[in-house]
Amino acid sequence: MKRIAIDMDEVITDAIGRFAEWYKRDYNIEFTEEQLISKKFEDLILPEHAGLPRKYAFHDDFFKDLTIMPGSQEVIRDLHEKYEIFITTAAMEFPNSLLPKLKWLKDHFPYISWTNIVFCGDKSIINADYLIDDNVKHFKRFIGQGVLFTSGHNLNVDWDVRVNNWQEVRAMLL
Structure with a gap:
């Protein structure tokens, strides 16, 4: 076999969806589905938030649900x-x-x-x-x-x- x-x-x-969900929660910035599927998440967020996705991924609840x-x-x-x-x-x-x-x-x-x-x-x-x-x-x-x-x-x-x-x-x- x-x-x-x-x-x-x-x-x-859908980890990118979780990044977007938490980013909206923390900064009230929302991305369209088209944006999320057409670019790297890191390229969508504000420059001063560089490294934030990695920080999110280390959070205990990030991979839950x-x-x-x-x-x-x-x-x-x-x-x-x-x-x-x-x-x-x-x-x-x-x-x-x-x-x-x-x-x-x-x-x-x-x-x-x-x-x-x-x-x-x-x-x-x-x-x-x-x-x-x-x-x-x-x-x-x-x-x-x-x-x-x-x-x-x-x-x-x-x-x-x-x-x-x-x-x-x-x-x-x-």
């Missing part, structure tokens, strides 16, 4: 019937994210065993046929095929295999 490794943030969870990316549950459920699925998140950078991410996965993807959830730093350790991720840095030493999941921060990144949503993942892998 082939293996698919799937990133969490900006692939199955993130919105799920449309279509991800259904497509991953179908992929799970044909492939061995691993959720692989570079969570070690934000250690406070470990428990909230684990709970989130249990709530939204209960059929994925805890043995198939990998909290790591360098994703090159993952032995899979495909890695669906929003950051090409994780493909550099990955032995399988990197599949870039489009996000505002990677629109100008050149990568051969790219999907824009979960329906395109379905079309590619099912």
Whole structure:
């Protein structure tokens, strides 16, 4: 059975939406959906707030109750019937994210065993046929095929295999 490794943030969870929600809460500045999907979040915020997204990500509640990316549950459920699925998140950078991410996965993807959830730093350790991720840095030493999941921060990144949503993942892998 082939293996698919799937990133969490900006692939199955909407972390950018949380950044925008908290930024509006703290500074009363709201971004449109078009802005959020067409630019890096860091490029949207005021220059004096540089570094704020990183600060948010270290907050204990940041990764709690993130919105799920449309279509991800259904497509991953179908992929799970044909492939061995691993959720692989570079969570070690934000250690406070470990428990909230684990709970989130249990709530939204209960059929994925805890043995198939990998909290790591360098994703090159993952032995899979495909890695669906929003950051090409994780493909550099990955032995399988990197599949870039489009996000505002990677629109100008050149990568051969790219999907824009979960329906395109379905079309590619099912």
